Amino acid sequence: MLQQMGKTARLASYQLAQCPTSIKNNSLMVIADLLEQHSASILIANEKDIQAAKEQGLNEAILDRLLLTPERLSSIANDVRKVVSLTDPIGQIIDGSTLENGLKLHRHRVPLGVIGVIYEARPNVTIDIAALCLKTGNAAILRGGKETINTNTSIISVIQKALKQVGLPQTAVQCINNPDRKYIYELLKLDKYIDMIIPRGGASLHKLCREYSTIPVITGGIGVCHIFVDETADFDNALPIIVNAKTQRPSTCNTLETLLVHRNIAEKFLPKLYQVMVDNNVVLHTDQNCYDILKTGNATILPVKNEELRQEWLSKDLNVIIVDSLELAVEHIREYGTGHSESILTRNLLNAEQFVNQVDAAAVYVNASTRFTDGGQFGLGAEVAVSTQKLHARGPMGLEALTTYKWIGYGDDLIRQ
């Protein structure tokens, strides 16, 4: 089954690669319109998924992620319309010149080809990714979570209807609507037809893709993010940043997980931090040194376990660790961080520079919340995923991350000397 899917996706990708921006944009407008026109059937399919999820006893958080409403569907359709207004990167000349050997050489931005995406319970990802792939002239093979199988099948049939209507191949966007996990493994080996795999999910999904895929994988999305409160930090300004980074949306990957506090200010800073965190319903998990300073006897302070420093809380829990120096803060981040987002709060220029230079992460901040690591916030217009690896794309991935380049050389009947 997947061989055939791969083959037809590859063929569709050839057609998409030659497709003018106007037709690609038109396909997006029609998709948005048809999603609204067919909302009744999509919502019925979604209701089936919701029922099945309830019967399986899935928790409220998952149910909420799964749920589509007329309003949500409309908002998703509007997101598709926004992609229309983004600049199409395909066809850009990246650079070029006439070389000493006479070759007129330039680099042309082209689509990657076929993108495979494996994700979990959010049906909006199906539409988002389809829209971003189409905009950049890529074909897509999607494998959503088994909990959303009815919703996804329904959405894909609407997308394919739209593709047909504008004269594009329906195989440009396909989904694997068999929940058997063996198809994930098969997908990951389709290197003959697929150019890039994007996993969107937890750490175990990323690990599985890295281990089994023979196709290049963009891993990311796991953020064990730190803020280091330097000894020169301004307390009144530091606290709102910490609150924002921890509590604005605790379930996201750019949320603060561990606060590192310089020993020289710990005694004065920690009680203030504690009060603010209590006010914001944040539970602290601290090392012995912090505990000794706070000694509140209050159950909202728990001892932090080593493995808790390596994981995302995805909740209003915050680790607090005292470090003796900026060097040791950097060392802690190197040991426990996931290379996502790290921030220093300081008033000292050299310390800011040292932190920025020595911390190896997709995004490093000075006096700013880690929550900024986001395609929208970074002005990329859209976000395909957040990469925490270093090849191809790092940090928030916009449309450009769905492209590659081709070297094009014109010669005047030119041979190599």
Added chain:
Amino acid sequence: MLQQMGKTARLASYQLAQCPTSIKNNSLMVIADLLEQHSASILIANEKDIQAAKEQGLNEAILDRLLLTPERLSSIANDVRKVVSLTDPIGQIIDGSTLENGLKLHRHRVPLGVIGVIYEARPNVTIDIAALCLKTGNAAILRGGKETINTNTSIISVIQKALKQVGLPQTAVQCINNPDRKYIYELLKLDKYIDMIIPRGGASLHKLCREYSTIPVITGGIGVCHIFVDETADFDNALPIIVNAKTQRPSTCNTLETLLVHRNIAEKFLPKLYQVMVDNNVVLHTDQNCYDILKTGNATILPVKNEELRQEWLSKDLNVIIVDSLELAVEHIREYGTGHSESILTRNLLNAEQFVNQVDAAAVYVNASTRFTDGGQFGLGAEVAVSTQKLHARGPMGLEALTTYKWIGYGDDLIRQ
């Protein structure tokens, strides 16, 4: 063993990332000098490898690749000195601006970290790669062919002596000098410490890396390259390009393997081609249609087998196929090509455009030899490898391909709204 190697390489990479260009350049100058000063001991080690290779009955081509002479070593040392003169890409600001949300955001070019390289019999790769990695502030773990183990061990000890002399960690360049293949598998799983794997060798090495590596792999170097002789080609100008692409250096990956000839000119063109190829000692492997036209009864024309269309000859052998149209030429290249280098010889503008747009390869040429796909020819100053995949880098990889970027955001005590 490899865990320790990875760990120390990672630590060295932190130091290299902060290293000023002047010190990195100095390390290269000292490496070049010491290679010449210690040429006697390197050549003795090389002689051991040559003896062992002869005893194993390895062929002349491999022996030649293996062999170092005082002249070759001197020329390799001079190549290292040339790397000094290249612009250091580290520290470049790629782009940046102050965003609507107030964040002053820019992208800074930084080293990848630790590069793993797996290669075969050429000892010059050991020095080349070490120099390019050091120039870009990356640590390297090298695994050369077992045939060069004595030479490589000797070269690495000289490089490490140079690193010590300039105050850089000796663990910045390490080699696995145990020929057991199990260490290749171990290396490919060291994703905790290594950021990128570059295989330099044949198709089976690339396949092995794609299948076993949990680290991003740059695959490439396999070139089943085509030239399409369009019906409007100028014969007198086409023939020298074909000769150049096939015979200038037949063992390279950018060499022409299959010539596609438009049916409408086949009758007139093929006899001319045949004569020129005979003069250049090239053996033709043709389809039945070509054979019917040439009918020489000469043993220098052999029937081409389907599997021969999918492999590199690496010798003075050339497949010749007649195609009915440009569309079918493109289709042939999609089916049999490796996405390396493809060229059209034509006088028709629209055909040139169509070929360039529809052929999906790292380099696509109009009226030029496929032999141009090369870091030196492309003006990149150096060549790390030639990538035929589409992520991160495509085609000849220069110094920039050994770098990534970091998003750096400065805030004025900034929180996300």
